[in-house]
Amino acid sequence: MAPILHARVPGSAPPPAIQHGPGRTPAPATPRALVAGIGFRHATTADEILSLLAEGLRQADRPGAHLAALATAEDRADDPAIRAAAETLGVPLVAIGVEALREAGRRVVTRSVRIEALRGVGSLAEAAALAAAGPEGRLVLPRIASAGATCALAASGDALSS
Template sequence: MIQARIQARAPGAPPPPTVLHGAARDPATEAPRAVVAGIGFRHATLPEEIVALVAEGLRQADLAGARLAAIATAADRAGDPAIRAAAETLGVPLVAVDVEALREAGRRVVTRSVRIEALRGVGSLAEAAALAAAGPDARLVLPRIASAGATCALAASGDALPS
């Protein structure tokens, strides 16, 4: 279930990230989610690099025309201005995935980074975030790709999976 933090914000400020605690399905409809981009990034990464990497991921997965439902990252990084600006530029919500959900989804990642595994307990932050945000039936439609400062993976579930 996705739970949103509700807080006052300044006019024009991006909305706060959604915080994921468990399955990523809308409890009202139980509808499958569309494509979710999981993002890992270094502190100095610019939002333009993240946006370009998401676009490249969609292109590589032959999903350039697909509807991106959200971008997802670790909860402790979701407040970073770069990821918030990237989500705003892409016009999608930012899902902040908590440690438990990352580790649960981390069992299904296909890429392994020794550094990220030591830091986060998952082989790929991007893949785990995408899988967690897309829900328990999600599968990767694009394993992790990388730029100089970011990683991106794409996941979808149910009917949202491309044929």
């Protein structure tokens, strides 16, 4: 199974480095690692998440890009669909706590009234992607949606290894 990493709350110890596949360590290079933030409803399948992610990479003009991690809300990280999607992709799943989501939520560009009422952020997908990408992360693709999921892409401050 894909490992679950937990993002830090602002002011706490630094998070573990984003993993770039089994046994690989990030090395200075370009382009920047991409993190996909995923929001989803309980009945959403791994296939729907994977299809939406593929569409997001296409829309961002990065269909062959290396994905460093999937990120979602901590309370959803044990859902079989998101775990299966991460496992299929061979990337870690980053669980983002409430405080880290809200901190990153200050930088989201999309506002969903429903998600703002439930989560305190305008877009769970954007906040999760930005939180996992780190303080130097930036949105590459604002939230897109399917029937049961949302996806946003953020470039991290970490460069990919070759």
